[in-house]
Amino acid sequence: MGGKAFAVVLTIITLLSAYFIVAHTWWLPADISTTGPAIDRQMDETMWEAGILFLAGQLVLALFCWQYGDKPGSKIKHWPGGPKPVVAFGIIIVGLEVVALSLLGSKAWGAIYMTPAASDAIHVDVQAEQFAFFFRYAGPDGKFGAVHPELINDASGNYFGLDPRNDEAARDDIVVGSLTIPVNKPILLTLHSKDMIHDFFVPELRIQQDIVPGLEIPVHFTATKTGRWEIVCTQLCGLGHYQMKAYLQVLPQDQFDEWLKQQSGD
């Protein structure tokens, strides 16, 4: 009796968990980037492949429970072909799965990480620190001031460590607390961290990238919708981690131009 009941419970749990995945009950929000659809396709493929294996594994287990669970002392005496084919089968199936996922996924991955940003991409420098993000635009001169970590001073708003006293290029750099970008324009971010590992995550952009102190990490994307979305840190970075966020504001080109002009004109 126990074996059959267990088989039934196992089948119900398996089908129910599969249902929520298939029905996209808890899914990512609608994507707003040019690379988003490829990531979503890849996500679906991964879920299908892993899902079929999951279902097969659980249902075979349930079948065995149903068949043999109620016969005490019943042991399988002979497996057709011996254990070797079973192990070989397992290795080949799992291996194929891993290889297939990396091959199919490499395209989506490569479009984001292995391809350089378009040459006309708008460059924004990002500084992450406990517990905020800051964004720097080059200003009217189109040049970023050099960064001197020893000059970083939160008190005076010098989050990037600029040296406007000696460095002319730094004087017109625009430093703000939210990321404002034009729609349908490639954006190149350079991610820095002042203190520890943080993460730049915008679910709608399908971009989640760790920010590692001492490294300059480039990330590029193109937003396809105007609106306002949250940028959150997804690396536990201390007691204020839950408050570490900023906003991504995607504007039509003309509004972005105006915003940029306002920022440099103050």
Place this chain on the structure above:
Amino acid sequence: MPWKHIIALSVLVLVGSSLLVLSAPPAAPAGGTITGKVTYTGTPPKMKPIDMSKEPVCNQQHNPPEKTQTVVTGANNALEYVVVYISAGEKPSGPPSAGVRYDQKGCMYIPHVLPMLVNQDLKIYTDDPVAHNIHPLPKLNAEWNKSQPPGAPAIDAKWEKAEFIAVKCNIHPWMHGYFAVLETPHYAVTDENGNYTISGVPPGKYTLTAWQESNSPISKEVTVTAGETKADFTFKVLPY
């Protein structure tokens, strides 16, 4: 209706006692007064608007946005938030029994610069519906940082050594202030017109120092008499 009587009585007592206090002549401070104005020459750095968009409840309290406060200027080249204090010429005195309070309101520190004495009680309050993490950055005293969620009781602190301590919030990086921990009870912070008054100074010769957070301090010798002594300071400031 005993409640009404009690309220009426307490109002009467309160009004009466405050009238008494107000009408009594102010206790003449023993000694003289040092007064003056702190100004700047040169071009001060441009204070930038503070972007609080990540904390909407604070952001909506500041319209137009607050500006950074590293060099706060007023009309006629006045410099605000300059601490003027007697740095030499008198014996250090113990802390007063009354404490000082520091407030966090709308994700800003109020006041921006808080003077206090060594070992004086300091209470740090929060009025915000968001958590703060107050982090003073002393060089001589022991450093600490403490979290203060909304509604949390005041944080008690005191400083054992005299120094100017920058204060920041680990959650809101734009929050910035200073504790001016002094050995003398004779100090003042300049107002928006750059004016200050230090009263109750026993006549004598002293060194008077003016401290501004982004400039080197300026000192001068003053001779205080029973009346008013004038001492102005001028900081040379740079735009960057």
